[in-house]
Amino acid sequence: MKIILSRKGFDSANGGIVSPIMEDGTMLSFPIPSKDKDSYDDLIYCDQPYSRILKDLKYKGGFNCHVDPDLSEDRRKTKIVSWCPIFGQINSSATYLMNNVDVKVGDLFLFFGNYHKVRYVDGKYQYIKKTGDFYSDRDLQVIWGYMQVGEIITIPEEQRKYSWHPHSSEKKAENITNVMFKASDKLSFNENMSGAGLLAFREDRVLTAKNCNKATWRNNPVYDVGSIIGNRKNCSKIPSGIYYAGIWQELGLKETLECEEWARSIVL
8 A cells, every 4th residue: 555645725825824723623624726616615614614714814815716635525515416535636746646656546645734723712713823832833734634545537538427526627637637536435444434534633643843844844764755756855954854845746655564554543
């Protein structure tokens, strides 16, 4: 089972703010702004639309969004008939996954993104600051979701059947690089869990090294330079950290027992 780290959700270039960690530990991954048909009004947390939470957190971008990966139907205000968890990729990112990583059925995506803890004060959500606790005061990169691949959909006619997903659109389906990963029904290593889902905040799911900027990760041999698929340089300014510079979405990890055990510990 290969593991793929996949960066998804708001960042400085897409959205401009970080996604919130709610007081109950829920991590809301804000899908990036787009011209897709879904909107932030379509997604809910405790019956409140994402659009309201975004307003509280001073978001100033567009109204529509790219709901991908789509891992939980519970966050949609309106249920979709025959919904299933799907993640799509296209262009160079899809080529990396299909040609370099060689993603197969049974491989596991771990989705991470930029987060900050929030609290609800005087009827509004606000980012927590100046408590003295690293995990509360700082922006963090955290693993927030998972998907084990159950099917890889590359045929345009098959992709169009999932009309609610943005990668089923005519424009994307006619692109030969477009690929959709459909989740397995259950996890192969825990049949009591769905093949895809959202994760609550836990400190072991935080990638960011303590007292560092969010993109500098704590050292872990499973995603250090020698364990990744492709050519990347560790640009960390601290000896114990890992920082992969540049614009990238996925990081394939070499298939080892140590990596698989680490991934299981993150999900379970």
